[in-house]
Amino acid sequence: MNLSIVFENAVSRCPKKVALIEGDRQYTYGELEEHVWRVASAFQRLGIRQRDRVMVLLKNRIETVVIFFALQKIGAVFAPVNPYMSFEIIKYCANDLEAKVIIYEGDGQNWIKKIMFNDRPILISLEDDSHSDLTYQELINYKREHFEEPIISDDDIALILYTSGVTGTPKGVPRSHMNEYSSTIAHIFQTRLDMGEVCLGAVPFYHTMGMRVLLSTIMLAGKLVILSDFDPIDALKSISKEKVTSLYLTPTMYHDIIHCSKLGDYELSSVNKLAYAGAKMTKALTDKCFSTFNPKHFVNHYGSTEIYTYTTCSELNEKPESAGKPGIHQNIRVVRADPFGNATIDDLVQPEEVGEIIVNMNSPEAFKGYWNRPDLTKKAIRNNWFFTGDLGFFDQAGDLYVLGRIDDMIISAGENIYPMEVEEVLTQHPQVADCAVIGEPHERWGQIVVALIVPKEPGLNAQELDRFCMQHEKLPNFKRPRKYIFVPEIKRTVTGKVLRNQTLQHEA
Structure with a gap:
């Protein structure tokens, strides 16, 4: 199932229900659909076609959600990039994508004029500036007409996410409609989300965690409360005012919320599901999350941009340091750790012995290879297994523990x-x-x-x-x-x- 159909199904179930809230703005599913149609029609009139890449340098905003689903509707590729990245990385991503369009906001105009493009893209800004070809408002002003419905395959690329580039140039990770649909279904199951869930959109949409919150909320016809910039007081206000039921945040975000001096001023009893990913959480912080929110479910998610889920642990009260057991789509092994890449998929280690964590590529959550980087694809994927570069071990009960990177x-x-x-x-x-x-x-x-x-x-x-x-x-x-x-x-x-x-x- 492609992501445009996922969106259409949610709209048909509850067109008058509130879908998005950002500050004092809110859209119902019906209003969101109207804006998506208008922007999709405008994109086609601008010559954007199926499989064209559109680079998006925006914070979490209602406009970002509209653009995402408009691109899914025309079969183009949503490529969000962290707008706070360095000029050199943004320039690299723009040319690596061969972006047909770049959509940006605010200070983006300061570096847009400096980029030497291989092929000059259409430039769209959220506000008027002297460097853009048109504004987002002009897209919205287009009428729904002459729309050409594309035939979208489950294997077509829906988005390209760039890894954080901790150790060098960021890598583009193409994600198909099937990848994103399967990952979202897994996320809903693994975090035990319900229909109509109210979720906090605090993790940026240019990260796989942010995309998972967006898609799972829409799929469940829920309400997404969007934070354009994370601030613990803003998060607390939003949780309390909108009666947020589910949080999926990084450990740093949980730390900042729990240690906020204003924590006691807000009602948090609506929150009954917690999940985290992105980094390891200390036992002390895990205990604080339990005591602060008293959740029905609390899940540690371990995965990557390349393959959304590796393992999950929902027994954090008993095993707070564990990454848990393989997800519903996954087969995991731990093999001999070799920083030179000479280990094979059959070099298995014993329980309690540390090695490299590898994940089978038959998962529908798994990407097919890096964008324009066959060298890195060959190194990472061997005999249909993805070599994560992470170190860990299985205990006697079959639970995984992650100890860091081979490079570290x-x-x-x-x-x-x-x-x-x-x-x-x-x-x-x-x-x-x-x-x-x-x-x-x-x-x-x-x-x-x-x-x-x-x-x-x-x-x-x-x-x-x-x-x-x-x-x-x-x-x-x-x-x-x-x-x-x-x-x-x-x-x-x-x-x-x-x-x-x-x-x-x-x-x-």
Whole structure:
């Protein structure tokens, strides 16, 4: 089923029901459909055809949702890119996509004029500016007429999402209609969403988590409460005012909400389902989420842009550090970890033994390969299995635990050390607000463990942290940090993944 039909079905069920809320604006499903039709017709009159790529540099907005479904209706490709990315990355994505159209807002005009396009796209801005060819308002003013209904296959590309580019140039990940439909069905099942769910649209739509919230809400004829920029007070206001029932956020977002000084001023009893993804959540934060929201269901989702679901854990009260068991569409293995890419799908490791997590590509949630990058596709997909680059292990009960990236693994005196397990211990110190662990070259040991620490208050020192680590029952001596660097903040991606080297470079 293609995503345009998903939208049409939701509209037919409840045309007068509120679909979207953003600030003081709201659209019913019927109003949303009218705007989608108008923009889709306008796109066709501008010469945008099936499979053309449209680069979207917008925050979460009602307009972004309209554009998304308008492009699905004409069979074109929605390609959202983080508008806060550097000029070089935005330029790279525009030319990598060979974008037929670029839609932007605000400060976008400052860099649009600087890009040397391989082929100059149509430029559409949300507001009037001197560099655009037309505005969003002009699209809306088009009438519904002369629409050519395309034949859309389940395997046609619906959108292209770019990975965060933590380690280099971002990779384009094409997602078919089947990929997105299957991933959304899995998300609904795994997080136990209901018809008419009221969801908070806080994670950006240029991320797979944001797209999942959008599509699952529409599929269930629910109400999406959109936040264009995440702010914990705005989130609390929206949850309380709109009686939000389901949250799917990053651990950083949950942290900011729960530690907000205004938390007690808002009624949160409507929330009964919690889910998180994007990064690991500490046990302390997991416990805080339970006590703050008292949810009926609380789910940890582990996956990627390439394959939406790997595993989920809904037993966070018993196994807060676990990523759980494979999703409904998945087959997962853990094989010998080889940073040089020489491991095979049959190099299986035993339970409790750490290796690389790989995922079978037969899942309908799985992409087919990277956009314009056959070299990376060949490296990542081997014998129909996706090599994630993540390290982890299965316990005796078959639950998966994730320990970080192969590239982040520290080898000290021949021993493998995984930053996440050291970070988990450090965050238990009452004076540590945040931390990240990296490896530093050492002449004798090969590498030593270095801890980057954000203290809650001045006065915390290395001696105190070293004493804490030495006495901690879960941290063997050889994994103990040998050096502590105090920093003002830990650099992270939008989903909360630690940018280890960038944090160190920033401090330097």
